[in-house]
Amino acid sequence: MGNPRSESNKGDQVKFQEELKDNIRKALPELDVVIGWCGSFDPLHATPHFMRREEDIDKLEISPLSVHNLATYLPGLRGKKVGIVVKGCDSRSVVELLQENLINREDITIFGFPCTGVVDQSKIKKALGGHTGNIEFCDMSESVIVIKSEDKAYTLPMAEMLADKCSSCRYPDAVISDYFAGEKIGNKGEEDADYAAVETFENLSVPERFGYWLKEFDRCIRCYACRNACPLCVCRDHCAAESRDPHWLSQENNVRDKLMFQVIHAYHLAGRCTECGECQRACPVDIPVLMFKQKMNKEIRDTFQYEAGVDPEATPPLLSFKMKEENITEKVW
Amino acid sequence: MNTSLNYAYYPGCSSTGTSIEYDMSSRAVCAALDIKLTDVPDWSCCGSTPAHTVDHSLSSALSARNLDQVASMGLDSCITPCPSCLANLKTAKHRMEDEGFRDKVNNLLDKPANTKIETKSVLQILVEDYGIENIRKKVVKPLTGLVVGAYYGCILNRPAELMQFDDREHPMAMDNIMEALGATVVPFPLKVECCGASFGIPRKDVVMRLSGKLLDTAKSIGAMALVTACPLCQMNLDMRQDQINHANGSHHKIPIFYFTQLLGLALGLTEKELGMNKLCVSPRTLLDFMVNEENIKEKAA
Amino acid sequence: MPVLTGKELRIVGFLCNWCSYGGADTAGIGRFNQPTDLRIIKVPCSGRIDPLFVVKALMNGADGVLVSGCHPRDCHYAEGNFYARRRLEIMHNFLPIIGYEPERFEYTWVSASEGQRWQQVVTSFTEQIHKLGPAPKILGPEASDTLSLMQAAL
C-alpha cells in the first residue's frame, strides 16, 4: 500500500467518520439523498447506502470494505439534489461526469475523506481458500484483517489484501469536494502514474499476449457487469454491445466478440477512464479487464500529457487536436 | 570557440612531393591555432589516383583502409588538406552505403570497412569549427595592401550533395578568411572553374587554355596573387605558369599561394615554416611589398 | 474471395474521399503498378474512421489495415484529419496490448495529386505486412480452436 498507516490512524478514522457524519447531517436537509456505504449481509462486505433521513446517517460506515464507486449512481439521479461520499478515486469519476455535462455541479454535494485503500475481495477469497461463505467475524486494523469463518480464524496482512489500484494510489484525497472530513494525505500527479504491470505484460511475445487474452476471455459470460459497474459507461441501455444499429457485435458466444467488446470499452473510455477498477472488481469470473484501460491511459498520458478526472474544465484529448502534435511522429514512407 | 579541437590528419600523397608547402603550412597553422592534428598511422594512397577511373571498388577499398586506420585511433572524423583525397574518401563512404558495393569493398579488405568516419577539409574545419572571427583575433601581421583573389577549383565543394560545404557555385570560405587577414579580396569570377588538371598529362593544351584563362582573369581584376586550397590547382597555376605564358604569349607573374601559407604569414609564422621558398613563381616582391605597406600604415598611425 | 494463398494477404484500406481515394485514382490513371492485396473502403473523411473499424477488421481476419487521409491542414472538412491523427495514433499504440503488432496498422496522408506517393505507400505497406506474415485469426466460438492452431503454427 502506498500510504503507510500509523498506529494512531485508527483513532483518526473514527474521528473523521464522526466529522463526516456531522457534515452530512448539516447538508442533508437541502438534499434528496446522500449516498455512502454501510454494513452488508456479512461482516466482510459493505453495501451502498442511500441516506434520506437523519437516522440513516448513523448506519454510515467507512472502512476498507467501502469498495464501490458510488459515482456510478449519479447520472441516473440527474435532476435530484444528491450528496455523495467519495474516495479519492471515486471523486475523479465525479469530475469526469461533470466534464461531460452528465451531471450538474449545483445538484451535487461531495463529501470527501482521506482514503487509505480498500480491499480486493478476490484476494481475500483466495486467501480463505476460495470460499467466503459464513463469515462470522471480521475486524480490521491498519496492518491486518482478522476473519472468522466456519470456526476457522484467519489473520491476513492488510497490505496484501488491498486492491492493486490502492497500492499505487496517487489520489487518496478527493480531488473535488464540498466537505472534507479528516486530514488530507496528499495527492500526486499524472507523471507518477505507475504502469509497470502493463509494461511487463507488453514484454511478452506477440502470440503470448494474444493467446493470453483468448484464454482469459474464453470464460467471459458476456454478463456486462464490467460495463454496468463502470461509472463512465453512460450509454446504459444504448450500449453498442447490444445494439443492431450500429451492429458492432453479434450476440453469438464467441471469443472474438468478447475480446472486441473489451477493446470497444477501452477505446470509449480513452481519455475518460480514471482507473477506479470497478470493471475488474465486478467481473464474476475475474478477467483482468482493467489492463486494457490502463494501457489506454498510459498512451493518453504519454502522447497528450493528459489524465482524466482531475480537472472538470479540461477537454479530453480525443475531442480536441493541435495543428502540430509534439508527441506524434508520423510514419515516413 | 571550441578549445579542444582534435583531428586525425590525412596528409595525402601530394603532401610529400609537389604540395609539400601545403602540408607544412597546414600543420604550422593548426599548431599556431592550438588545433591538435594526429597523423593517421600507416596511411596509404586514398585511391583518387587513376585507380578510380579503372576500378571503383579498388579505389574505395583504398579509401576504406585509411578510414579504418582513423577508426583505430578511436576518432570518428578525419581532415585532409587535399580536395581530391577528400572527394575520394567521401565518395567511398557514400558508395559503401550500397550493400552490394560494400560487400565488394569488404572482399578486398582484411576486415569489414568502417562506414561511420566523417571527413572534412582543413579549410572546412577552420571556417566551421574554429571560426573566422576567432582567426581574426589571432592575426598579428595583417596582409596589408595585398589584393588577392580566391580560387577554389572544381572539386572542393562539388558535388554539393557529397561535399556538404560552402556554396557550389559561389564559395566564400577563402574569401572570408583572406578578408579576416586584412587582405583586399577581389571577387574572382572563375572561382570554381576547372584548371584542366585531369587533362594534365594527355592534353597539356587544355591545361594551357583553361589555366591561362584563370591567370588572365586574375590579372584583369587586379589580383596580385591567387590563393588556392588544392594541390593540383596550385601546381597548374604555379609550376606551369611559365609554360602557360609560353603557350599563350602572356607575361604573367602571379604568385599562387596555398591559403594556409598566407594565413600562417598573418599569424606571424616564418616564411620558412610555411614553405614559401617552394613556390615556383617567386612571391618575394609581393611579400616585401606587404611588409612595406604595413610599415607605411604604422607610421601614418 | 479467399486470399490467394502464397500470393496475397488480406489488407483493408480506409481512404478519405477527397484526398487519398483521389490519390489512389491518380495512381491508377498513371498506371503505377501496385501489389494487389489491398481492398479500399471509401469514407468521406479520415475523421469518419472510428479506430474501432481498424480493430474490427483485424479481429475479423485482416492481416493489415491502412488508413489514409488528406495532409494535415488540407482536410476538406478542415479538421477531420486532426481528430483522426489523435485517435488513430492512440489505437496504433494500443494494439500491442491485445497481441497485434502495431505495424499491422498504419495511417498516413496522401493528397489527390500524389499518385506516386500512393503507389509507394501501398507497396511498402504491403511489403511490411508480408514481412509480418498472416495475423492470428480467431476461429470458432472457443479460444481453444484458435489456440491449438496458433500452437501448431509456433
Place this chain on the structure above:
Amino acid sequence: MKVGVFVCHCGSNIEATVDTAAVAAAAREFPGVVFATDTMYTCSEPGQDEIVNAIKEHNLGGIVVASCTPRMHEQTFRRTVERAGLNKYLFEMANIREHVSWIGKDREANTNKSVDLVRMATEKLLRNRPLYSKKFDINKRVLVIGGGVAGIQAALDCADGGLEVVMVEKTSTIGGKMAKLDKTFPTVDCSSCILGPRMVDVAQHPNITLYAYSEIEEINGYVGNFEIKVKKKATYVNWDSCTGCGICMEKCPSKKATDYFNEGIGKTTAINIPFPQAIPKKAKIDPDFCTKLTKGKCGVCAKVCPSGCIDYEMQDEFVTEKVGAIVTATGYDLFDWSVYGEYGAGRYPDVITGLQYERMLSASGPTGGHIKRPSDGKEPKNIVFIQCVGSRDKSVGRPYCTGFCCMYTAKQAILTKDHLPDSQSYVFYMDIRAVGKLYDEFTRRAMEEYDTKYIRGRVSMIYPKGEKLLVRGADTLMGSQVEVDADLVVLAVGAEASAGASELAEKLRISYDSYGFYMEGHPKLKPVETNTAGVYLAGACQGPKDIPSSVAQGSAAAAKVLGLFSKDQLESDPQVSIVDIKRCIGCGKCIQTCPFGAIKEMEFRGMVKADVIETICQGCGICTSTCPQGAIQLQHSTDNQILSEVNALCQF
C-alpha cells in the same frame, strides 16, 4: 432488396486484366443478388439502358456497377437508376479500373480482387436507404478572388449576367501580371491598351464591389451561402476622398521605397499609386518606408493632400460579405530563381527576370521604355535570353513546363530589335513550345525576321568579365561549347503558384498540388470546378496559363456561376448526419467536435438531445466516429454500412 450487378469491360481497360464474366458469375452467388452481367461500356447509352431494363424486368431495388472510380461516373449512374424509378442512393460502385485493372497485370489476382470489391459494394448497398434532398435558398452574389485578367473576365461576365460581384484584390490595383506587360504575343499589341478598358469597366460596373488592397481572412458556409470575412489592409489614405491626383507622390521625400509594380526596377515613393492607369487610382502608404510611420517624422503628404485624406492612424478593417459562389483567380508568381548559383544567384545586377525586362520595355515603366543595364544605365548590345529557368528542371523541384515563356521570350527578342536595332539577341532554349494559334509562326519571325540567334542548350555559367557578362552554355545541336559576351541577361523565369495560394486553399477547403496550384474537379471534364461545391477556378492559379487561356477560363468560371445561380434554390446533399433520438444521451461530444457548428442541443421531453442542422452539415462524419453509442449516424456512411464492408472483406 433485389440487387443487380453490372461489371463493365470499359473496352479493354478492365477486361484486359480482369475476367469480368467471372466476376459477374461470382456476384450471382452473393446474398441479395438476383441479376449480374458483364457489359462492354456500362456508361454508354445502351449500357445505361441495360440497367434501366434490368431494374424493370427483374424488379431490382438496387444496383451495383463495377467499373471506373465513382469520382468519374457515380453521378451518371445515379441519374440512370433515378431514370428507372429508384432512389439514386440505392446505387453503389466498385472501382475495378483505377484501383484494380490499371495498377496490376495479374489477371487472377485482379479478378479475385474485383469480386471482393463487388461483394463489398453489394453488402453496403443492402444497407443503403433512399435519401432525399432538401431545397435551400441561395445568395446570388459571387466573390472573385484576384483582380488579374482572369478575375476581371470572370467578374465582368458575371456582372453582365446580372449578378452582384465582390472582387477582392491583394494589391492596391487590379490588373495583375498582365498590367505589367508591355506587349502581348503573338499580336504584339499593347497590353495596357487592351486590359485598361476592362479594368475601368470593373471600376464602373454597378454590379461590382471592389476591395483592393484586401485579403480573404476567413471563409465559412457552403455553396449558396458563403460568409466571407475580408481584411481591408490599412492604406493610411482615406480612399473615399482620395482623388488620385498624385501630389502626395510628387512631394513625398522618401523616394527609396521598393517598387513592387516595377518588379524592383527602380524605386518609388513611400506613398504611391503603382501606375498611372491603376484601378482604383488611389494612393497608399508603404509603411516600411514611410518615415512618418517608422520614425514619426515627416507628414509631408498630409500637408500637401488637397482633400485631406491622409490618416497615419489607420488600422486594418474587416468587412463581411455574403455570397453564393466563389471564383478563385489568384494567378501565379515567379519562381525564386536565386537558387541558380550558376546564374549568379542574384549577385549580378545585369541578370534580370523577363518580367523586369517587360517593365523596362514599357513606355510607362521606370526607364520610360528604354532598355538600360541596371548596373550602369548603358544601352546593351548583346542580350542573352535564357529559357526554362525554374521550368522543366527537376533539380530545383520544378519539373513542369510553364508553357508561356517560349512565347514571351520570342516577343521580347522581337521588341528588343525594335527598341535597339543594332542589338543582337541570343536565346538559349531547351525546346520551343509554341502551341497555339499563330504561335509557331511568331517564334519563326523572331528567328528569321528579327535575326535572333536561337541556341539549343542550357547555360552552365554566367560570370562577369569586365563590364560584360560572359554567358557560357552548350550548343547541343552543334555539340560545342558557346560563350557569349552579354551586356544583359534576361531569364525566362517559370511560374509557380502565387504566394499564399496554399493558405487560401485551406480556407476554401480545396486541394492543391505539390507546387501550390489548385486542383480542378477533373483534369478533363471539370477544368474550372473544384471538388468543393460552389468554388471555381480561373486562370493561372490552376496551372500556368497565357492570357487567352486565362481569359477563357475566367469566362468559363463565370458561366458555371451563372448556371449555378439559374435556379432559385439548390438541393442539399442528403448525405448528412441524423440523430437517433432514443440513443442520444445528450453528452454533447458531437457538438464539441463538429467543425461546422452543424449540431445543436435541443430539448426533448425534458432531456437534452443533439440535433443536426441539415443545411449546415457537410457530411464529414466526425460526429459519428465520436459518438460512443452510435446515436448520430452519417447517412450513406453509417457504422453499419462501413462494418458491412469490413465484414465483406474479412470473412475469409
